[in-house]
Amino acid sequence: MVHVTEKREYTGEYADKTLYLPGPTEVRDDVIEAMAEPMFGHRMERMTDLYTTIVEDTKEFLDTDRDVIVLTASGTAFWEATTLNLVEDRMLVPTSGAFSERQANVAERLEKDVDRIEYEWGQAVKPEDVRDALDAGDYDAVGMVMNETSTGVRNPVEEIGDLLGEYPDTSFVVDAISCLGGDFIDIEDHNIDAIFTSTQKAFAMPPGLAVCTVSDAAYERELERDSASWYGGFQRCLDYYDRKGQTHSTPAIPLMLAYRTQLKHMLEEGHHRRDERHREMAEYTREWAREHFDLYAEEGYRSQTVTCVENARDINVEATVEAVSERYDMVFASGYGAISEESFRIGHMGEHTVESIQALTDAIEDVAGL
Ligand SMILES: Cc1ncc(COP(=O)(O)O)c(C=O)c1O
Numbered sequence: 001m002v003h004v005t006e007k008r009e010y011t012g013e014y015a016d017k018t019l020y021l022p023g024p025t026e027v028r029d030d031v032i033e034a035m036a037e038p039m040f041g042h043r044m045e046r047m048t049d050l051y052t053t054i055v056e057d058t059k060e061f062l063d064t065d066r067d068v069i070v071l072t073a074s075g076t077a078f079w080e081a082t083t084l085n086l087v088e089d090r091m092l093v094p095t096s097g098a099f100s101e102r103q104a105n106v107a108e109r110l111e112k113d114v115d116r117i118e119y120e121w122g123q124a125v126k127p128e129d130v131r132d133a134l135d136a137g138d139y140d141a142v143g144m145v146m147n148e149t150s151t152g153v154r155n156p157v158e159e160i161g162d163l164l165g166e167y168p169d170t171s172f173v174v175d176a177i178s179c180l181g182g183d184f185i186d187i188e189d190h191n192i193d194a195i196f197t198s199t200q201k202a203f204a205m206p207p208g209l210a211v212c213t214v215s216d217a218a219y220e221r222e223l224e225r226d227s228a229s230w231y232g233g234f235q236r237c238l239d240y241y242d243r244k245g246q247t248h249s250t251p252a253i254p255l256m257l258a259y260r261t262q263l264k265h266m267l268e269e270g271h272h273r274r275d276e277r278h279r280e281m282a283e284y285t286r287e288w289a290r291e292h293f294d295l296y297a298e299e300g301y302r303s304q305t306v307t308c309v310e311n312a313r314d315i316n317v318e319a320t321v322e323a324v325s326e327r328y329d330m331v332f333a334s335g336y337g338a339i340s341e342e343s344f345r346i347g348h349m350g351e352h353t354v355e356s357i358q359a360l361t362d363a364i365e366d367v368a369g370l
Pocket of ligand 1: 022023074075076077099145147148149175176177178198
């Protein structure tokens, strides 16, 4: 095998940059500091205190009695686990960007029979198309991305979930990775069987934990499957919690300590007020984008956590991202993949405020000469 990557020594000498990425995002100092505790064992009582605290506080934040799994993994693990746990043969995946396409791809890799409903990038998934597909075929599950991070589209998962009530044999799996905690959703009200996120997004944590809520129906359905995931098996994770209040294997204890601290901040603010703050940031960012550029996502379906700005002025996106980083120590994202120069993305999630987002837009204006 030809090796093309060479070691580049990590020096530790890097400027501290403020992150406006669609994840990872800024993390509070006390959350970072919470990780620096002496290590303890994952079968000690102290671990039960920690794990039961973060699971129950997550439920309180999301205002749900549903079961919660906190897994040492990035969110991608739950694409695999939910597919293995809930899909015997057929899965419907509406695709409207890079992440929904990858969700479909993961299921195909797991040898599931996947039907896509394909949309152009920037378009949202339409409930009537999902209904048509469900009327035409039997699916074990519909898998959907709530917030398409590559295009800044917020899909109408609530409406789609409501219509799924008419198809009780089909599970509803929602990837809310780039929005949960920054865009309110009533988890129990829309026939959602599993909804998951990664902690480095609107939960404003370091990366490394993935959080999923599981309906009773999904738990029961997994019991019927031969193919259920071991690592992300609902039954294995949840039964272990019920018996021991711990995780089935050794978790990232420092990250769980950090999550405990961050959850206290999230509970103090509350899910609804967090949602409101994100709405204000999204409105500010969209107004700024309309004034200077344009918006990539279809009107009426714009994300509350990630704005994808259409590069209507034809600025050099890569050079602007670079210069803002050099001159202002602020990092935002160019467009995703094939639209890297056609667009750029501002992550207004986690602990950011309208004021902190304005500092970035001021910097972009200065660098791009707007
Ligand atoms: C919508 C969406 N799904 C899945 C992922 C993958 O998440 P992770 O990198 O935590 O595995 C991302 C990451 O940006 C995402 O935005």
